[in-house]
Structures are given as C-alpha cells and as structure tokens.
Amino acid sequence: MDQxxxxxxxxxxxxxxxxxxxxxxxxxxxxxxxxxxPGYLRSVLAMIHPEVKAKYYGCGLVIPLQLEGLRxxxxxxxxxxxxxxxxxxxxxQGRVFGVDMTxxxxxxxxxxxxxxxxxxxxxxxxxxxxxxxxxxLGELNLAPQSFDLVVSxxxxxxxxxxxxxxxxxxxxxxxxxEFYFSDVYSDRRIPKDLSEDPLLYGECLSxxxxxxxxxxxxxxxGFLDPRIVSLGKIAIHQEELQERLGGIGFHSVTVRLIKLxxxxxxxxxxxxxxxxxxxxxxxxxxxxxxxxxxxxxxxxERVCGNSYRMLKExxxxxxxxxxxxxxxxxxxxPGCGSSLPFEEGEAPGSCC
Ligand SMILES: C[S@@+](CC[C@H](N)C(=O)[O-])C[C@H]1O[C@@H](n2cnc3c(N)ncnc32)[C@H](O)[C@@H]1O
Numbered sequence: 001m002d003q004x005x006x007x008x009x010x011x012x013x014x015x016x017x018x019x020x021x022x023x024x025x026x027x028x029x030x031x032x033x034x035x036x037x038p039g040y041l042r043s044v045l046a047m048i049h050p051e052v053k054a055k056y057y058g059c060g061l062v063i064p065l066q067l068e069g070l071r072x073x074x075x076x077x078x079x080x081x082x083x084x085x086x087x088x089x090x091x092x093q094g095r096v097f098g099v100d101m102t103x104x105x106x107x108x109x110x111x112x113x114x115x116x117x118x119x120x121x122x123x124x125x126x127x128x129x130x131x132x133x134x135x136x137l138g139e140l141n142l143a144p145q146s147f148d149l150v151v152s153x154x155x156x157x158x159x160x161x162x163x164x165x166x167x168x169x170x171x172x173x174x175x176x177x178e179f180y181f182s183d184v185y186s187d188r189r190i191p192k193d194l195s196e197d198p199l200l201y202g203e204c205l206s207x208x209x210x211x212x213x214x215x216x217x218x219x220x221x222g223f224l225d226p227r228i229v230s231l232g233k234i235a236i237h238q239e240e241l242q243e244r245l246g247g248i249g250f251h252s253v254t255v256r257l258i259k260l261x262x263x264x265x266x267x268x269x270x271x272x273x274x275x276x277x278x279x280x281x282x283x284x285x286x287x288x289x290x291x292x293x294x295x296x297x298x299x300x301e302r303v304c305g306n307s308y309r310m311l312k313e314x315x316x317x318x319x320x321x322x323x324x325x326x327x328x329x330x331x332x333x334p335g336c337g338s339s340l341p342f343e344e345g346e347a348p349g350s351c352c
Contacts, residue, residue, distance in 0.1 A: 008201055009101060009133065012158050015202035016078070017104035022054040028241065030184050030204040030234050030250065031057040031154050040282045044085050047119055049112045055079035055105070058153035059204065059252040060182025060230070065280050065287075066315050069093040070148040073172060075134045075165070075181070076100055076155025080109030084116045086151070087127040096127045097142065099134060106131055135161045137168030147172045148315065152181035154252075157207040162214075166221045170259060176314045179223065179257040184208040184234065187249035187342050194245065205234075205250055211340055223257035224265065225306045227290035228341055230254045251342050256290055258310050267304035267333035272324035274311060275300045279319045287319065292335075295320075304333035 019025065023032065033056075037045060041063060045053075055078060062074075062082055067089040077083050077098025086096045100106050109129045117125055132140050134155065150169045159165045169179045186208045200206035209217070218226045234250040236242050276287045278297030287295045289310060295301055300323070303311075311320050 006196060007160055008158065008198075008207065009160065011198045012202060013102045015198070016057070017102045019202070020055075020057070023057055026057070026203065027199065028203045028205065028234070028236055028238070030252070031059055033058050033060055033182075033252075034232055035061045035230065035254075037061055037063075038282065041085070044088050045081075047088070047116070048081055048084055049115055051108060052079045052081050052084065052112050055108055056081045057204075058082065058182065059184060060153060060254040062151040062153045062180055062182055062254065063089065064149070064178070064180045064256070065282055066319070067094065067149070070315070071146060072096045072149045072151065073137075073142070073147050073169075074098045075137075075150065075152035075169070076158070077109060077129060078102075078105045078153075080112060080129065082151060082153055083109065083127055083129070084112070087116060087122070088120045090126065092122050092124070092126060094126055097140075098127070098129045099132045099137070099140060100129070101131065101133045103131065134168070135159055135164040137165075137172060142172055144171050145174050148174060148177045150177070150179045150181070152179075152183070154182060154184065154204050156181065156183045157185075157204050157209065158201070159207070162209055163217055163221065166217055166223070169257075170221045170223065173259045175259060175261065177259050178314070179259075180229075180254070181257075182252060182254040185211045185214055185251050185253050187211065187251070187340060189213065190248065194248075197244075200241070200244070205236075205245070208250060211251075211253075211342065218257055219265075223259065224263035225258070225310075227256045227258070227293075227310075228253060229256055229288070229290050231291075231341060233342070249342060253341075258314065260309055260313055263306050263309065267306055267335075269302075269330040269333040270305045270308070270324060270326050271302075271328060271330050272305065272308045272322070272326075273300050273302050274308065274323065275321045277319050277321065287316075289316075 083098040276295035
C-alpha cells in the first residue's frame with residue numbers, strides 16, 4: 001500500500017479557510033450529503049444556526065443512536081454542525097470535543113457556541129472546539145481510552161497519514177466504543193499526479209483511500225470487523241474533471257468500526273440469536289447495526305459471533321435479548337461477502 005508522503009495541510013487549510021466561503025463554492029458534490037435525515041434529526045438540524053449550515057461540507061450522517069451521556073470526539077469538525085447536533089443529543093451529562101486544524105473554520109464554530117448552548121437549554125457548556133491535526137490526536141491532552149464515540153464527516157480523506165488517524169482514534173476509544181464516520185473511498189488506488197492536484201484533493205476526491213486499503217488499515221490498527229452503514233455513488237458532473245479522473249469510481253460510505261478485542265476475521269456461527277426490544281425511541285420498529293444487519297422489533301434473528309458481541313458488549317446491550325453463547329461452533333456464518341461493496345447488484349452482505 002502506498003502511504004502518501006505529501007504534506008497537504010497548507011493547501012487544505014487554504015481551501016477550507018479561504019477558497020470556500022459556503023458549500024455553494026464547492027466544485028463537485030463529493031463534500032455534500034444526499035442522505036435524508038430521520039424526523040427526530042430533522043428537528044435538531046432545524047435549530048442549527050444558518051451560518052454554520054452554510055459552511056457544512058459533510059458527506060453523510062454521522063449521528064448514531066443511544067447518545068445520551070456519551071463522551072464524543074468529532075475529527076475535522078469544521079463550522080461545527082455535527083458537534084452542535086451531538087451536543088443537543090448527548091444532553092448535559094455528555095461531552096463533545098470538535099477538533100479542526102483550520103482557524104477560520106474553528107472561528108465560525110466557536111462564534112456560535114453560546115447561541116446553541118442557550119437554545120438547547122444547557123446551563124454549562126458540554127462542547128469544546130480544539131485546534132489540532134487529526135494525525136496528532138495524542139497531542140490534544142485527551143485521556144487515552146476515554147471516548148465512547150468518535151465521529152468524522154468527510155475529513156479522513158484529507159489527512160496526510162491515514163494510518164496515524166485510525167491509530168489515534170483506536171487509542172482514544174474505550175473498549176466497546178465506536179468510530180462512526182462518513183468518508184469518500186475510491187474503487188482503485190489514486191495515481192500520484194491526481195493526489196497532488198490541490199483542487200481534486202481539497203474537494204475530497206484524490207486523497208480518498210482505495211476501499212480495500214481502508215479495510216486493511218482499519219484491521220491493522222485493531223478495528224477487526226468494519227461494517228458499512230450506508231453507501232452512495234458520487235457523481236462527477238463536470239466533463240473536464242471526469243476526463244482527468246479517468247474512470248476512477250468514488251463512493252461516500254458511512255462506516256461503523258467497533259473496538260472490541262478478539263473479533264474474528266470472518267463471521268462465525270455459534271448458533272446465537274438476539275431480539276431487538278424496540279426500546280430506542282428513535283427506532284421503535286427497527287434497529288440497524290449496519291446495512292446487512294437490521295433487526296425488526298420483537299423478531300428473533302440469528303447472528304454471527306461478531307454481531308452478537310457488537311451488541312452485547314456495547315452501549316446497545318440493554319435494548320436486546322440475547323440467546324446462546326460461544327460454547328459450540330457451527331462453522332462459517334452464511335452470507336459473508338468478499339467482493340468490493342461498490343459493484344452493481346452487490347448484495348448487502350454481513351461483513352465488509
Ligand atoms: C470537508 S470539511 C468537513 C467539515 C465538517 N466535518 C462538516 O461536515 O462540515 C473538512 C474539514 O476537515 C478539516 N481538516 C482537514 N484535514 C485535517 C487534518 N489533517 N487535521 C484537522 N482538521 C482537518 C478542514 O479544516 C475542514 O474543516
């Protein structure tokens with residue numbers, strides 16, 4: 001795997017601090033989000049200040065369920081939209097940190113902190129914006145293994161050294177915590193001349209990881225069973241850019257990386273099952289672990305050992321009834337895919 005040696009920080013800071021004033025200035029739709037938020041989220045998004053919204057450059061929804069009281073970190077928090085939404089949903093007992101390296105972006109986020117704190121009725125702030133690089137999370141004075149959740153929205157592709165980012169996140173997460181993030185991925189490795197193009201890089205395209213390199217990296221740092229929550233193809237409408245990109249396919253993917261020691265490389269069958277109780281108010285009828293694992297309320301579903309642990313050893317445990325243990329192995333769990341998830345007609349398999 002070719003780890004990028006170039007330092008893109010100066011051009012990325014200039015792009016997000018000076019070139020782009022609002023999302024209208026984007027040249028492609030890579031840093032835009034097509035997903036329709038669920039109703040409960042729409043009502044929180046309606047509370048976000050218009051100046052923050054105007055500078056939103058996210059490519060997915062990075063707000064999972066069961067947030068109350070959590071300690072959360074947002075990598076590349078930009079003008080702060082996701083942090084403000086999280087601040088509302090984690091409530092006064094939780095804490096959110098947003099980190100970004102671009103001063104202009106931090107200034108917008110910080111300028112709207114009091115506004116949102118008052119609007120949400122929080123007597124003391126539960127949100128802090130920090131200046132820093134996501135490749136150097138260890139320098140932010142955040143205690144190792146102290147976070148329940150790390151989110152990020154269209155940022156990891158912009159990092160110089162993706163391995164350092166994943167390692168830093170892994171180190172900050174508690175056991176059972178998760179990295180839930182949206183980013184851009186390519187269907188092949190990006191040639192060097194394109195990754196050196198500041199416009200393509202700034203637009204979140206040519207810094208994208210090839211999907212299989214991402215999976216390998218995630219596993220190397222310890223996220224042993226990456227799960228796809230959702231994915232969508234990025235359409236490049238400009239002919240000139242299409243021509244330059246020469247047929248490389250890009251997808252925006254929301255991924256869930258759960259930190260649990262000993263997850264297995266394949267989905268293994270131990271004859272286990274579980275039942276979602278329907279007790280999350282935002283998901284009364286269906287709980288979605290990932291796009292291959294959707295649990296209707298009240299229905300007993302067979303699961304592999306990894307999925308069982310992802311629900312039993314995390315904050316979601318109280319919403320499920322669990323059946324079985326690991327005492328007897330029945331072989332490979334059926335339906336574990338091995339092709340790229342972007343291929344036409346590819347079924348949402350049980351693992352990435
Ligand atoms: C595409 S924008 C996304 C911003 C925000 N997540 C949102 O959804 O609006 C990328 C942001 O990541 C920040 N960023 C990019 N690379 C970074 C790095 N290596 N360290 C810290 N921040 C970075 C940029 O300054 C910018 O604010």
